[in-house]
Amino acid sequence: MISSKNNSKIKGIKKLLSSAKERRVRGLFVIEGIRLVKEAPPEMVEQLYLSESLFRSGTFETDFYNNMEVVSDEVFQSVSDTVTPQGALALVRQPSWSLDPSELGDGCRLLLLDDIQDPGNLGTMIRTAEAAGVTMVVMSEGCADIFNPKVIRSTMGSIFRVPFVVDDLVSVVEALKAEGVIVYGAALDDAVDLRETEKAEKLAIVIGNEGNGISKGVLNSVSGKIRIPMEGRVESLNAAVSAALLLYYFRFFS
Amino acid sequence: MISSKNNSKIKGIKKLLSSAKERRVRGLFVIEGIRLVKEAPPEMVEQLYLSESLFRSGTFETDFYNNMEVVSDEVFQSVSDTVTPQGALALVRQPSWSLDPSELGDGCRLLLLDDIQDPGNLGTMIRTAEAAGVTMVVMSEGCADIFNPKVIRSTMGSIFRVPFVVDDLVSVVEALKAEGVIVYGAALDDAVDLRETEKAEKLAIVIGNEGNGISKGVLNSVSGKIRIPMEGRVESLNAAVSAALLLYYFRFFS
Known part of the structure; x- marks a missing residue:
C-alpha cells in the first residue's frame, strides 16, 4: 500500500493533474470518481488506484484491471480534487482518433471548436455532442486541453465515447467542403437564421471562442454563417448553449 | 480619493462580494466591469467606484450617477475579481419583482428552477431566459444566490432585464396551474419526448438540481414530465443546456 505523499507514483499523478505538457508527454490523463472510472474501458486504464477504505469495502470490482494499487486514505485525499473523495482514481491512455473526410457518409455531423477557452464549456460540449x-x-x-481534469469532469464520461481530434480548423473546413460537407459557422453578423437554412446530408458546425467568436480565417472558409434567434437585448449566448x-x-428539431 | 484598503467602504464591498447574508441585509449587490456597469440602469446604482486610471482617462461617462468615488488603482485591484481590472465597479440595489399568476396572459413562458447549485449554470440560465x-x-x-458575483457575471447583463423571484416551487406550480398554465418538468424517467407535447398558450418549465433532478414534491405537482431526446450513452445533459x-x-423550434 502507498502510504507516503512523496511516493513517486503519487507525485506523478499530481503532475498529470496540473500539467498539460506532462499529460502530452506521457500520453495519459487522470480520472477520478467511482462512476467515471467504471465508464473508462478497462483496456485504456494504465493504472487503477483505490483508497484503502474503498478497497477494503470490497464494493469496487477490480478483476478487469491489470494494474491496481491501494493508497492510504490520507494520501488519496492529498491527490483528490474533492473534499470527500470516493476513493477511485485511474491513469488512462489518451485515445487517438483520426479524421478522414473522404470516409464521412450521409448523416455525418461534426462539431468544430475554435479556441474554446473555458474547460467547463468544452466538457459540456463533448457531453452534448454525444x-x-x-x-x-x-x-x-x-x-483548452481536453485532458484537463475540469474538462474531463464536465464530459460526464462522454470523453470515452465521442471521437475527437485537434487540428488546424481552416484546413479541416476546406477538406470537409471538398467532400461535400456543408460547414456552418455560428455568427452574429451577416448571418442567416438557422431555421432558414437548407437541410444538409453532411453537416459540420463551427463554434467560436467565448469572447471573440470564430476567428477570421475560419469564418472566411465556412459554407455559410448562421445565427440563433434571440429576443430581448441579449447580444450572444453562452458557447456551450449555442453548440x-x-x-x-439540426438533429432533432428541424 | 480612497487610497487605503482599510477604508470602510472598501471593506463593505469585500463583504458584499463574499457574503450572501450581507447582500440580503443591505439589499445590494456588486457588479464589475465597464460593460456590465453601463448596462445597469443608473437609478439602480447606489454607488459607483472608478479606479484612478479609468477616471483620469475620461472615457467613462459619470454624469448619470449620483454617487461616484475614485479609488487608487492598488486599492481597486484589491477588491477586484480579475487580474487586470477595468476599473469600474458599482453597488446596485437588488430589484424586487413579484409574481401574480392571475395576471399572466397568453404567450407567457416561465422558467422554474429547483435547487440549481452551480452559479455558472444559474447565470447562464438567466441569460438564455432573456x-x-x-x-x-x-x-x-x-x-444558489442570484446576487453571487459568479452568477452576475454569467448573466452578462440579463440580471437587469429578466424578472425573477425566489419562492416555494410547489405553491407556485399549484398557483400557475390554477390559472391555466401548463407546467412541464424536465425529467428522465416516465417522461414524454418534448416533441410529442401539445402546444401550450401559457407555459412553465421546471429544471431540477444538477445531480438529483426535480425534487419529489415539485415533480408530483407538475402537469407533465417531459424529456429531451438523447443519443449515445449519455444519461443526462448539463442543467443550463437542458433549460x-x-x-x-417551445419558443422557436416547434
Whole structure:
C-alpha cells in the first residue's frame, strides 16, 4: 500500500493533474470518481488506484484491471480534487482518433471548436455532442486541453465515447467542403437564421471562442454563417448553449 | 480619493462580494466591469467606484450617477475579481419583482428552477431566459444566490432585464396551474419526448438540481414530465443546456 505523499507514483499523478505538457508527454490523463472510472474501458486504464477504505469495502470490482494499487486514505485525499473523495482514481491512455473526410457518409455531423477557452464549456460540449449523435469533434490548437481534469469532469464520461481530434480548423473546413460537407459557422453578423437554412446530408458546425467568436480565417472558409434567434437585448449566448441549440436543431428539431 | 484598503467602504464591498447574508441585509449587490456597469440602469446604482486610471482617462461617462468615488488603482485591484481590472465597479440595489399568476396572459413562458447549485449554470440560465423571451424566472430557496458575483457575471447583463423571484416551487406550480398554465418538468424517467407535447398558450418549465433532478414534491405537482431526446450513452445533459433546449424548442423550434 502507498502510504507516503512523496511516493513517486503519487507525485506523478499530481503532475498529470496540473500539467498539460506532462499529460502530452506521457500520453495519459487522470480520472477520478467511482462512476467515471467504471465508464473508462478497462483496456485504456494504465493504472487503477483505490483508497484503502474503498478497497477494503470490497464494493469496487477490480478483476478487469491489470494494474491496481491501494493508497492510504490520507494520501488519496492529498491527490483528490474533492473534499470527500470516493476513493477511485485511474491513469488512462489518451485515445487517438483520426479524421478522414473522404470516409464521412450521409448523416455525418461534426462539431468544430475554435479556441474554446473555458474547460467547463468544452466538457459540456463533448457531453452534448454525444447526446446529439455527433460523429466527431474537431478542436483548434487554441482550445483548452481536453485532458484537463475540469474538462474531463464536465464530459460526464462522454470523453470515452465521442471521437475527437485537434487540428488546424481552416484546413479541416476546406477538406470537409471538398467532400461535400456543408460547414456552418455560428455568427452574429451577416448571418442567416438557422431555421432558414437548407437541410444538409453532411453537416459540420463551427463554434467560436467565448469572447471573440470564430476567428477570421475560419469564418472566411465556412459554407455559410448562421445565427440563433434571440429576443430581448441579449447580444450572444453562452458557447456551450449555442453548440447545444445548433446540434439539437439540426438533429432533432428541424 | 480612497487610497487605503482599510477604508470602510472598501471593506463593505469585500463583504458584499463574499457574503450572501450581507447582500440580503443591505439589499445590494456588486457588479464589475465597464460593460456590465453601463448596462445597469443608473437609478439602480447606489454607488459607483472608478479606479484612478479609468477616471483620469475620461472615457467613462459619470454624469448619470449620483454617487461616484475614485479609488487608487492598488486599492481597486484589491477588491477586484480579475487580474487586470477595468476599473469600474458599482453597488446596485437588488430589484424586487413579484409574481401574480392571475395576471399572466397568453404567450407567457416561465422558467422554474429547483435547487440549481452551480452559479455558472444559474447565470447562464438567466441569460438564455432573456434570449428565449421568458416572462419570469422563479427560483426555489435552495438555488444558489442570484446576487453571487459568479452568477452576475454569467448573466452578462440579463440580471437587469429578466424578472425573477425566489419562492416555494410547489405553491407556485399549484398557483400557475390554477390559472391555466401548463407546467412541464424536465425529467428522465416516465417522461414524454418534448416533441410529442401539445402546444401550450401559457407555459412553465421546471429544471431540477444538477445531480438529483426535480425534487419529489415539485415533480408530483407538475402537469407533465417531459424529456429531451438523447443519443449515445449519455444519461443526462448539463442543467443550463437542458433549460436552453426546452426554452428554445417551445419558443422557436416547434
